[in-house]
Structures are given as structure tokens and as C-alpha cells.
Amino acid sequence: MDATDEEIRSLLDAETIAVVGCSGTPGKAAHDVPAYLQEQGYDVIPINPNRDVVLGREAPDSLGDVADDVDLIDVFRPSEEVSSIVDDAVKRRQRHDDVEGLWLQRGIRDDAAADRARDAGLVVVQDRCLMVAHREFRG
Incomplete structure (x- = not known):
């Protein structure tokens, strides 16, 4: 079941977004989308095990290494990793x-994993x- 417009609006009220697979390479969606979100005032935590700093911020290796509170997890990894x-x-x-909430970017989908996330209370x-x-x- 897809998130409703109301649920999406609620997710957009997030303050802190952890971006799994955040790229340090401008021109890639996994860099440009988080950069846009940062420009919009979101606190973006870039998760990237291959870089120490992304978007001017320390990049933890994994979600488990994030000490800050996280409202939304945005995923830029292949569907097989979801x-x-x-x-x-x-x-x-x-x-x-x-x-x-859990946000899987364009082209990323895993219905069984999404169902597990919903069962745990995530949008x-x-x-x-x-x-x-x-x-x-x-807008």
C-alpha cells in the first residue's frame, strides 16, 4: 500500500533525514537530492562507508552509527539492499x-521489506x- 498524500506531507515535516547511500559526487541523484534537502533546511545525515565527509558533514558508515535522532530514512541503495x-x-x-518513515528513491522497491517496515509502524x-x-x- 502506497503512502497517502497526508502521510507524505507528514514525512515532509521531518527535521532530520538520514540518507543511506548519500554520494559525495555532485551530479548524482544520491548527492543532489540530499543537497537540495539540506538547502531546504533539513538536517541531512549522509550515510556513506566510503567517505569521511559528505555535504560538509561527517558521514557515518551505517544507520546504526548515527547518534542523532532521525525522523526519516531516505534510501539511495539498490532494491536488493532494502x-x-x-x-x-x-x-x-x-x-x-x-x-x-522510510523513503525509497525512484527505482528502488522491495514490497516484502516495505510490509515489514509498515508492520513496525513506519510510513x-x-x-x-x-x-x-x-x-x-x-513548492
């Missing part, structure tokens, strides 16, 4: 009670660009 990311998100929600958006949705709903 299941383990959902496992991490669910564990984080159980420990910190801070994650409200899930699949195969949709967060930047496009922000422009659509917050």
Missing part, C-alpha cells in the same frame, strides 16, 4: 523511538523521489 536497511530501521525505531514510500515530492507538496 531488506537489511529495513532491519536496521526497525531496530533503530525499537531502540530510539525516533524514526517515522513507507517506494519508487518516488523525495525532492520531487517536496517540490510538489511544499
